[in-house]
Amino acid sequence: MTAPHRFILVVAAGRGMRAGAGVPKQYRALGGDMVLARTLRTCIEAGRVLAVIHPDDAALFAEAQRSAAADSCLPPAFGAETRQASVHAGLEALASHGANEHALVAIHDAARPFADAALFDRAFEEAARHGAAVPGVPVTDTIKQIDRDGFAAATHDRAMLRAIQTPQAFRFDLILAAHRQAAQADLRAFTDDAALMEWAGHRVHVFPGDPSNMKLTTEEDFAAAETRLLLTCPDIRIGQGYDVHAFVPGDHVWLGGVKIPHDQALSGHSDADVLLHALTDAILGALGDGDIGQHFPPSDPQWKGAASHLFLRDAVRRVKARGGIIAHLDGTLVCEAPKVGPHREAMRTAIAEIAGISRDRVGVKATTSEKLGFTGRREGIAALATATIRLPIAP
The missing domain is CATH 3.30.1330.50 (2-C-methyl-D-erythritol 2,4-cyclodiphosphate synthase)
Structure with missing residues (x-):
């Protein structure tokens, strides 16, 4: 599988306001650099990149692209109301740029700026082998299922549990077909592409993820990420x-x-x-x-x-x-x-x-x-x- 057949879809259309007021979290500064710029900088090392953005964020995306020296990115696609619809829009855009049954696509959250090129390589390798592959890290806390009244209803064996990350990688034709099938069935609630693939009848392989591949969601996440950057520099x-x-x-x-x-x-x-x-x-x-x-x-x-x-x-x-x-x-x-x-x-x-x-x-x-x-x-x-x-x- 050569590099031109590896596509990376960066999902950057969300508003992300749980991280605080101001611009969406993917455009916030982290260590003096835009979060999305950090994400793009790694992605362009691993494949052909297309970002899905909000129509109002074209100028912000251009700034992130310039900061990341990511001129090789394909023109961005515009997202929709849900993450699922945004990913579908991005996949259709990739199809128009030549992605086909011989291609692999890694779908990655813009707010995970610490994923490295090695993780993308592993994702592509596992997707080539299994058709669908996602990184997961072991769960260290005990996980309990609760009922509607807030009482514990079940305790799950954490040895069999994984916290799933992105990039999630797939054979392009399989994930595009699954998204089209879900859209035709008017199913819009999938927040995870692996879950959508499971619904469509595909087995999804979980390979070892990276504990440092954190997702930025809250102000506390940004504070922790700033500290981490200082420690790594x-x-x-x-x-x-x-x-x-x-x-x-x-x-x-x-x-x-x-x-x-x-x-x-x-x-x-x-x-x-x-x-x-x-x-x-x-x-x-x-x-x-x-x-x-x-x-x-x-x-x-x-x-x-x-x-x-x-x-x-x-x-x-x-x-x-x-x-x-x-x-x-x-x-x-x-x-x-x-x-x-x-x-x-x-x-x-x-x-x-x-x-x-x-x-x-x-x-x-x-x-x-x-x-x-x-x-x-x-x-x-x-x-x-x-x-x-x-x-x-x-x-």
């Missing part, structure tokens, strides 16, 4: 960056991702955002991955006039690609003018959005050079920056 690194640009005639400057009216502009091959350049170099320094000039050389015409948020976003992507976290970004502008204070919070917000972190993890400060040097003579602006990142320990 113990390598704390700090990088520094410095940049300077001279003034030229103009009517605005870009600082910290914010366009500020001014009686001069800054000279540079890109938009000359001196603060974003310094922050980019600080992250690259923490990674030990060269500098901004190495990755975006001013001799390359494609970067002429480019928005500097592209450079910072690329540096952040490099951290995430190594399984890391942006812990904090701090920048200082050195200039006599323009006044930074009125724009400080807008800069913090812009930098936080570019880096995919909360605003309380961004510092922006400003000072003058007491009219000394080129900044004191109002010939340009300098910026200093530090970046604190956390990385996993390399094997």
Whole structure:
């Protein structure tokens, strides 16, 4: 079974509000990265990915896809009122993209960002062997069935019980046929694809899952996941960056991702955002991955006039690609003018959005050079920056 015959359907159409107010849980930040971005980043290593999303979430999905560098994803399908209907819509979309009886599909919850590529490989291998396979972990608590009055009615042998996870993998033709059959029978209550397959008469093999493959449902789950990420990224690194640009005639400057009216502009091959350049170099320094000039050389015409948020976003992507976290970004502008204070919070917000972190993890400060040097003579602006990142320990 070659990679082109492996499809992954990511179910991301739910509202997920039990995790707290705000955006649906799959679009919430986890360790400075969107939950869905973390999920997509693993999925694209394991097969061709199609996400099922809510029609209102197209912009959020595009942001997650960009953060995960998941341009290879197939165009998303739109979900329906229930998970079952959303999965069915996704399967039909996959059929239109060439999935057939020779294909396997793994159906995965967007809110399980800790599933690794090895788990997907096992799921596909077991599905190829059995037609339907799901990961399960042993149950450690005693499980009791209760009656309507809340009294214990039965105690089940936990040795024979498993807590079922995703990805759940199937022969594509079998799971699509089962969903079509259930839709035709107007059965809509299945919350688990394995249960639907059992209803359709198929045996489902349960293979060993991964206890760390947790599903994010509540605020407590998010808190536990944040703690886990910190424990898995113990390598704390700090990088520094410095940049300077001279003034030229103009009517605005870009600082910290914010366009500020001014009686001069800054000279540079890109938009000359001196603060974003310094922050980019600080992250690259923490990674030990060269500098901004190495990755975006001013001799390359494609970067002429480019928005500097592209450079910072690329540096952040490099951290995430190594399984890391942006812990904090701090920048200082050195200039006599323009006044930074009125724009400080807008800069913090812009930098936080570019880096995919909360605003309380961004510092922006400003000072003058007491009219000394080129900044004191109002010939340009300098910026200093530090970046604190956390990385996993390399094997």
